[in-house]
Amino acid sequence: MSGHDLIVIGGGLIGSAIGWGAARAGADVTLLDEGDVAFRAARGNFGLIWLQGKGVGTPRYMHWSLRAARMWPRFASTLQAQTGIDIGWRPSGGLHFCLSEAELQGRRDMIARTRAAGGDIDIEMLDRSALAEMLPGLGPDVLGASFSPLDSHVSPLYLLRALQKGLQLAGGSYRPNFRIDEIICRPNGFIVLSEGRRIEGRRLVIAAGLGAAKLAPQVGLSMPVAPERGQIVVTERLKPFFPYAGNCLRQSAEGSVLLGSSHEEAGFDDGTDVRAGAKLSHLAVRIFPRLAEASVVRLWGSLRVMTPDGLPIYEESQRCPGAFAATCHSGVTLASIHALEVGPGIAAGALPAEAGFFCSTRLTQPA
Ligand SMILES: Cc1cc2nc3c(=O)[nH]c(=O)nc-3n(C[C@H](O)[C@H](O)[C@H](O)COP(=O)(O)OP(=O)(O)OC[C@H]3O[C@@H](n4cnc5c(N)ncnc54)[C@H](O)[C@@H]3O)c2cc1C
Structure with a gap:
């Protein structure tokens, strides 16, 4: 043919x-x-x-x-090199923030299970003081985080x-x-x-x-495959303050902070719901109180493609x-x-x- x-x-x-x-x-x-x-x-x-x-x-x-x-x-x-396009890949490492003892324990369990499965990945627990040294302006509610140097982010x-x-x-x-x-x-x-x-x-x-x-x-x-909706909040552009990939926020190369993403059963509705946006924003403000001053410029919904x-x-x-x-x-x-x-x-x-x-x-x- x-x-x-x-x-x-x-x-x-x-x-x-x-x-x-x-x-x-x-x-x-x-x-x-x-x-x-x-x-x-x-x-x-x-x-x-x-x-x-x-x-x-x-x-x-x-x-x-x-x-x-x-x-x-x-x-x-x-x-x-081939295209001349900067895809904004930042090999920064990634932080999963913990705001409760239960979350800290959950991350410790995840690390133990990853090691038991032979996962060739460094993940360490950082306590609040180590994290506060890395991240000026960290909110008082953050108790610690898990950190992996292999995580990264991209545009x-x-x-x-x-x-x-x-x-x-x-x-x-x-x-x-x-x-x-x-x-x-x-x-x-x-x-x-x-x-x-x-x-x-x-x-x-x-x-x-x-x-x-x-x-x-x-x-x-x-x-x-079936849809699962995720919503993401985007702030105005801010001076760089968070270079890492984060489980619930990241700062783009241009300075916007993305807060996300929700996990919702909404069928094929890829619209937005201000309550989900408020929840994402509330969590981000607990992690970095300075975000309370930032204007939100966008909220969008998009559908994940999920297998059973x-x-x-x-x-x-x-x-x-x-x-x-x-x-x-x-x-x-x-x-x-x-x-x-x-x-x-x-x-x-x-x-x-x-x-x-x-x-x-x-x-x-x-x-
Ligand atoms: C809110 C949210 C957050 C996410 N965050 C992350 C993340 O941080 N990291 C990560 O790894 N992944 C993330 N994902 C998942 C990631 O975006 C998807 O895994 C990826 O985009 C799936 O790619 P895809 O090509 O299968 O589907 P899609 O990107 O949906 O592309 C499918 C394409 O097929 C086309 N198409 C459909 N039907 C036809 C047809 N009949 N004929 C021709 N074309 C057709 C559509 O036009 C579409 O462009 C996230 C997803 C969402 C929704």
């Missing part, structure tokens, strides 16, 4: 990272995205590369995430823009306003249809976020070989491994071996 080597459906963080990696590995890639009318977590997220506590209880996910974190320096420098919008520009610089094409409704499997490739337009390709990746649930069954795959057990899905279709699907709820954290391993693997015809654990059959078959 003529056409592209690889069609990627979904220009969010997962599709763009996989497409970038495949294009740099030499594949002729076309990235198709529904556009502004779609739900797009890639444009509404918090921008953390967050490892503390990730995969506790599921060591394979922990190790997959830790490998992704260690790839971030190479990923960020390669992407920035999600610049990251997305760089991946899409980089894909095009590597010879690929990016087509927004291209909603795919139908996928036809042929013995030697795929045809995707969008409002009278058709694109052909030898291989296909469905990375359409919440849109994947409808597309995947057309190629014999299952993507049982919270783990990623990476899978190739048995019915239509060459058709792949990918989803996860930490697409910023995992962008490096999607770009440097999953994309090149798919370009060469197979998922990386470690990704095989995250196949959707785990959701229907007992372990």
Whole structure:
């Protein structure tokens, strides 16, 4: 079949990272995205590369995430050198603030469980005095924090823009306003249809976020994803005072402070609710009382893409070989491994071996 080597459906963080990696590995890639009318977590997220506590209880996910974190320096420098876009990646380390004894104990337990699972990550508990030395103006309610040097943060919008520009610089094409409704499997490739337009390709990746649930069954795959709303408050730009990644706040390169993110069951409603914003703001003011003086300039809602057990899905279709699907709820954290391993693997015809654990059959078959 003529056409592209690889069609990627979904220009969010997962599709763009996989497409970038495949294009740099030499594949002729076309990235198709529904556009502004779609739900797009890639444009509404918090921008953390967050490892503390990730995969506790599921060591394979922990190790997959830790490998992704260690790839971030190479990923960020390669992407920035190729595109000239500063993606705002700050390898600052991350702090999870504790405001009660119960929270401190919870973090200690998390560290013990991470070590028991062989997690190759330094996480230490900082008491209030150590933290107050690092952070002038710390609120009196903060009792301590867990700190990991592996956590970091990035500007999600610049990251997305760089991946899409980089894909095009590597010879690929990016087509927004291209909603795919139908996928036809042929013995030697795929045809995707969008409002009278058709694109052909030898291989296909469905990375359409919440849109994947409808597309995947057309190629014999299952993507049982559901929305979870997160809201984020943004303040006016302030002088730099918090260089770290934080579990509930971070300061962007431009100076705005992002407070987030809520976890809400709201179906497909990605709107805002001032009570959630007030709760996020109240917590941030307890951590840094100076934030009480800052003006709020924005509150937005965005939908996470959640699998039933919270783990990623990476899978190739048995019915239509060459058709792949990918989803996860930490697409910023995992962008490096999607770009440097999953994309090149798919370009060469197979998922990386470690990704095989995250196949959707785990959701229907007992372990
Ligand atoms: C509030 C919030 C905070 C978050 N914070 C973090 C964080 O700090 N760190 C982290 O690692 N992750 C975070 N995430 C998660 C992260 O944003 C997602 O994991 C990531 O964006 C998922 O990428 P995706 O490509 O699967 O989905 P999306 O970004 O939603 O992209 C899916 C794309 O598919 C397209 N599409 C859908 N249907 C079709 C179709 N039929 N045809 C063509 N295109 C289609 C859409 O246009 C969309 O662009 C957060 C998410 C939210 C909502």
